[in-house]
Amino acid sequence: MGPAAGSVTARYLVYFQYLGTDFNGVAAVRGSQRAVAVGVQNYLEEAAKRLNSVVPVKFTISSRTDAGVHALCNAAHLDVQRRSGQPPFSPEVLAEALNAHLRHPAIRILQAFRVPSDFHARHAATSRTYLYRLVTGCHRPDQLSVFERNRCWPLRAGCLDVGAMREAAQHLLGTHDFSAFQSAGSPATSSVRTLRRASVSPDPGSPFVLPQENRLRFWNLEFESQSFLYRQVRRMTAVLVAVGLGALMPAQVKVILESRDPLGRHQARVAPAHGLFLKSVLYGRLGFTTRKAQITPRCPADVRAP
Structure with missing residues (x-):
């Protein structure tokens, strides 16, 4: 019409x-x-x-x-x-x-x-960033605050080898064929993507956790790329968690990536959906103005400078 x-x-x-x-x-x-x-x-x-x-x-x-x-x-x-x-x-x-x-x-x-x-x-999107939230020290589901349930992945382990996770994440950075981290059903014609950032950092702590629950520690994983394959972030997260728990060595992540095999023992695992957040979608400068100044639309949640 x-x-x-x-x-x-x-x-x-x-x-x-x-x-x-x-x-x-x-x-x-x-x-x-x-x-x-x-x-x-x-x-x-x-x-x-x-x-x-x-x-x-x-x-x-x-x-x-x-x-x-x-x-x-x-x-x-x-x-x-x-x-x-x-x-x-x-x-x-x-x-x-x-x-x-x-x-x-x-x-x-x-x-x-x-x-x-x-x-x-x-x-037109030039960048997408995903945040994945983990919590360690949660031996039973009922030990997690009701306000955090369905908002993070609770792990029974008391700690993670964060240094090893960061080392492993370095193997994922750059332009690669990410077939090993793609779930079936993807409409993408190419599995080549460029991962610009992959970070593992401690979260200062949830405001919904009581002082007596200090055994719980929260962690943030962030991934940035122009675009991602179907369930790529959740599969990468599962592999990095396996490294943090000692089930994989950091160098094995490179082997998994280069295998291009999505059905291997470790890369077939998918982190739970409820720990994943789309954090921001960024756009380049567009040809429209506001108050006589060219602007870059960006998610209000994203605080980085243009």
Whole structure:
């Protein structure tokens, strides 16, 4: 359907976050399957119906996330076609309107930008960063704070060899064929990716853990690339945890990577979905301005300088 006479179509980039526990991933679930599962996108598009766009609003999601995976900051673009004589929504009004009509408390719109009509939220992304949260010293599931359940991977081990994990992570950096860390079902035509950053660091500690629970220690793994293969981050995490637990030597990670075999004993393991967060999606400088200055849209959760 073409634009209605006199109507104005505006494209927006929106950043949004969600706790993934209640969703079948971020992508919309269509047809009869919706009776048993719903994606974050379903709720976003339901809220967008209240914008009264001439053409139904569809969200094009930057980064797919699986069931149970969270997002501190994901991104999407959408087109809103207002009726003749009505000016486009300002980005601020759009964000407020979507938040007002969202019907699930675990989803929030963070920010919106006007973007050119040919902007594409998935193809234009220059960087994606994932955070994986671990906790050691959790011998039983009921020893973890109720506020942390479904937000980290609890390990029974009391400690991790973080030095060995960092050494192992160095073998993953750079441009490689990551077939060994790709799960079946990926639509990618190439398994070559460039991993820019892979870090392992202690978390200062969860605010939801009581002082008497000081046996628990939290750890953050972060991975940055322009794009990732299906379940690549969760498979890399599982291998690095195996190194931290002494089941693998750091040098074996290089052997696994070069094997390009996703079915090996160690690389076939996948870390649980509930410990994974999409942390940020970044875009290069775009050809639009605000207050007469060219800007770089970025997730509010990302604090690095442009």
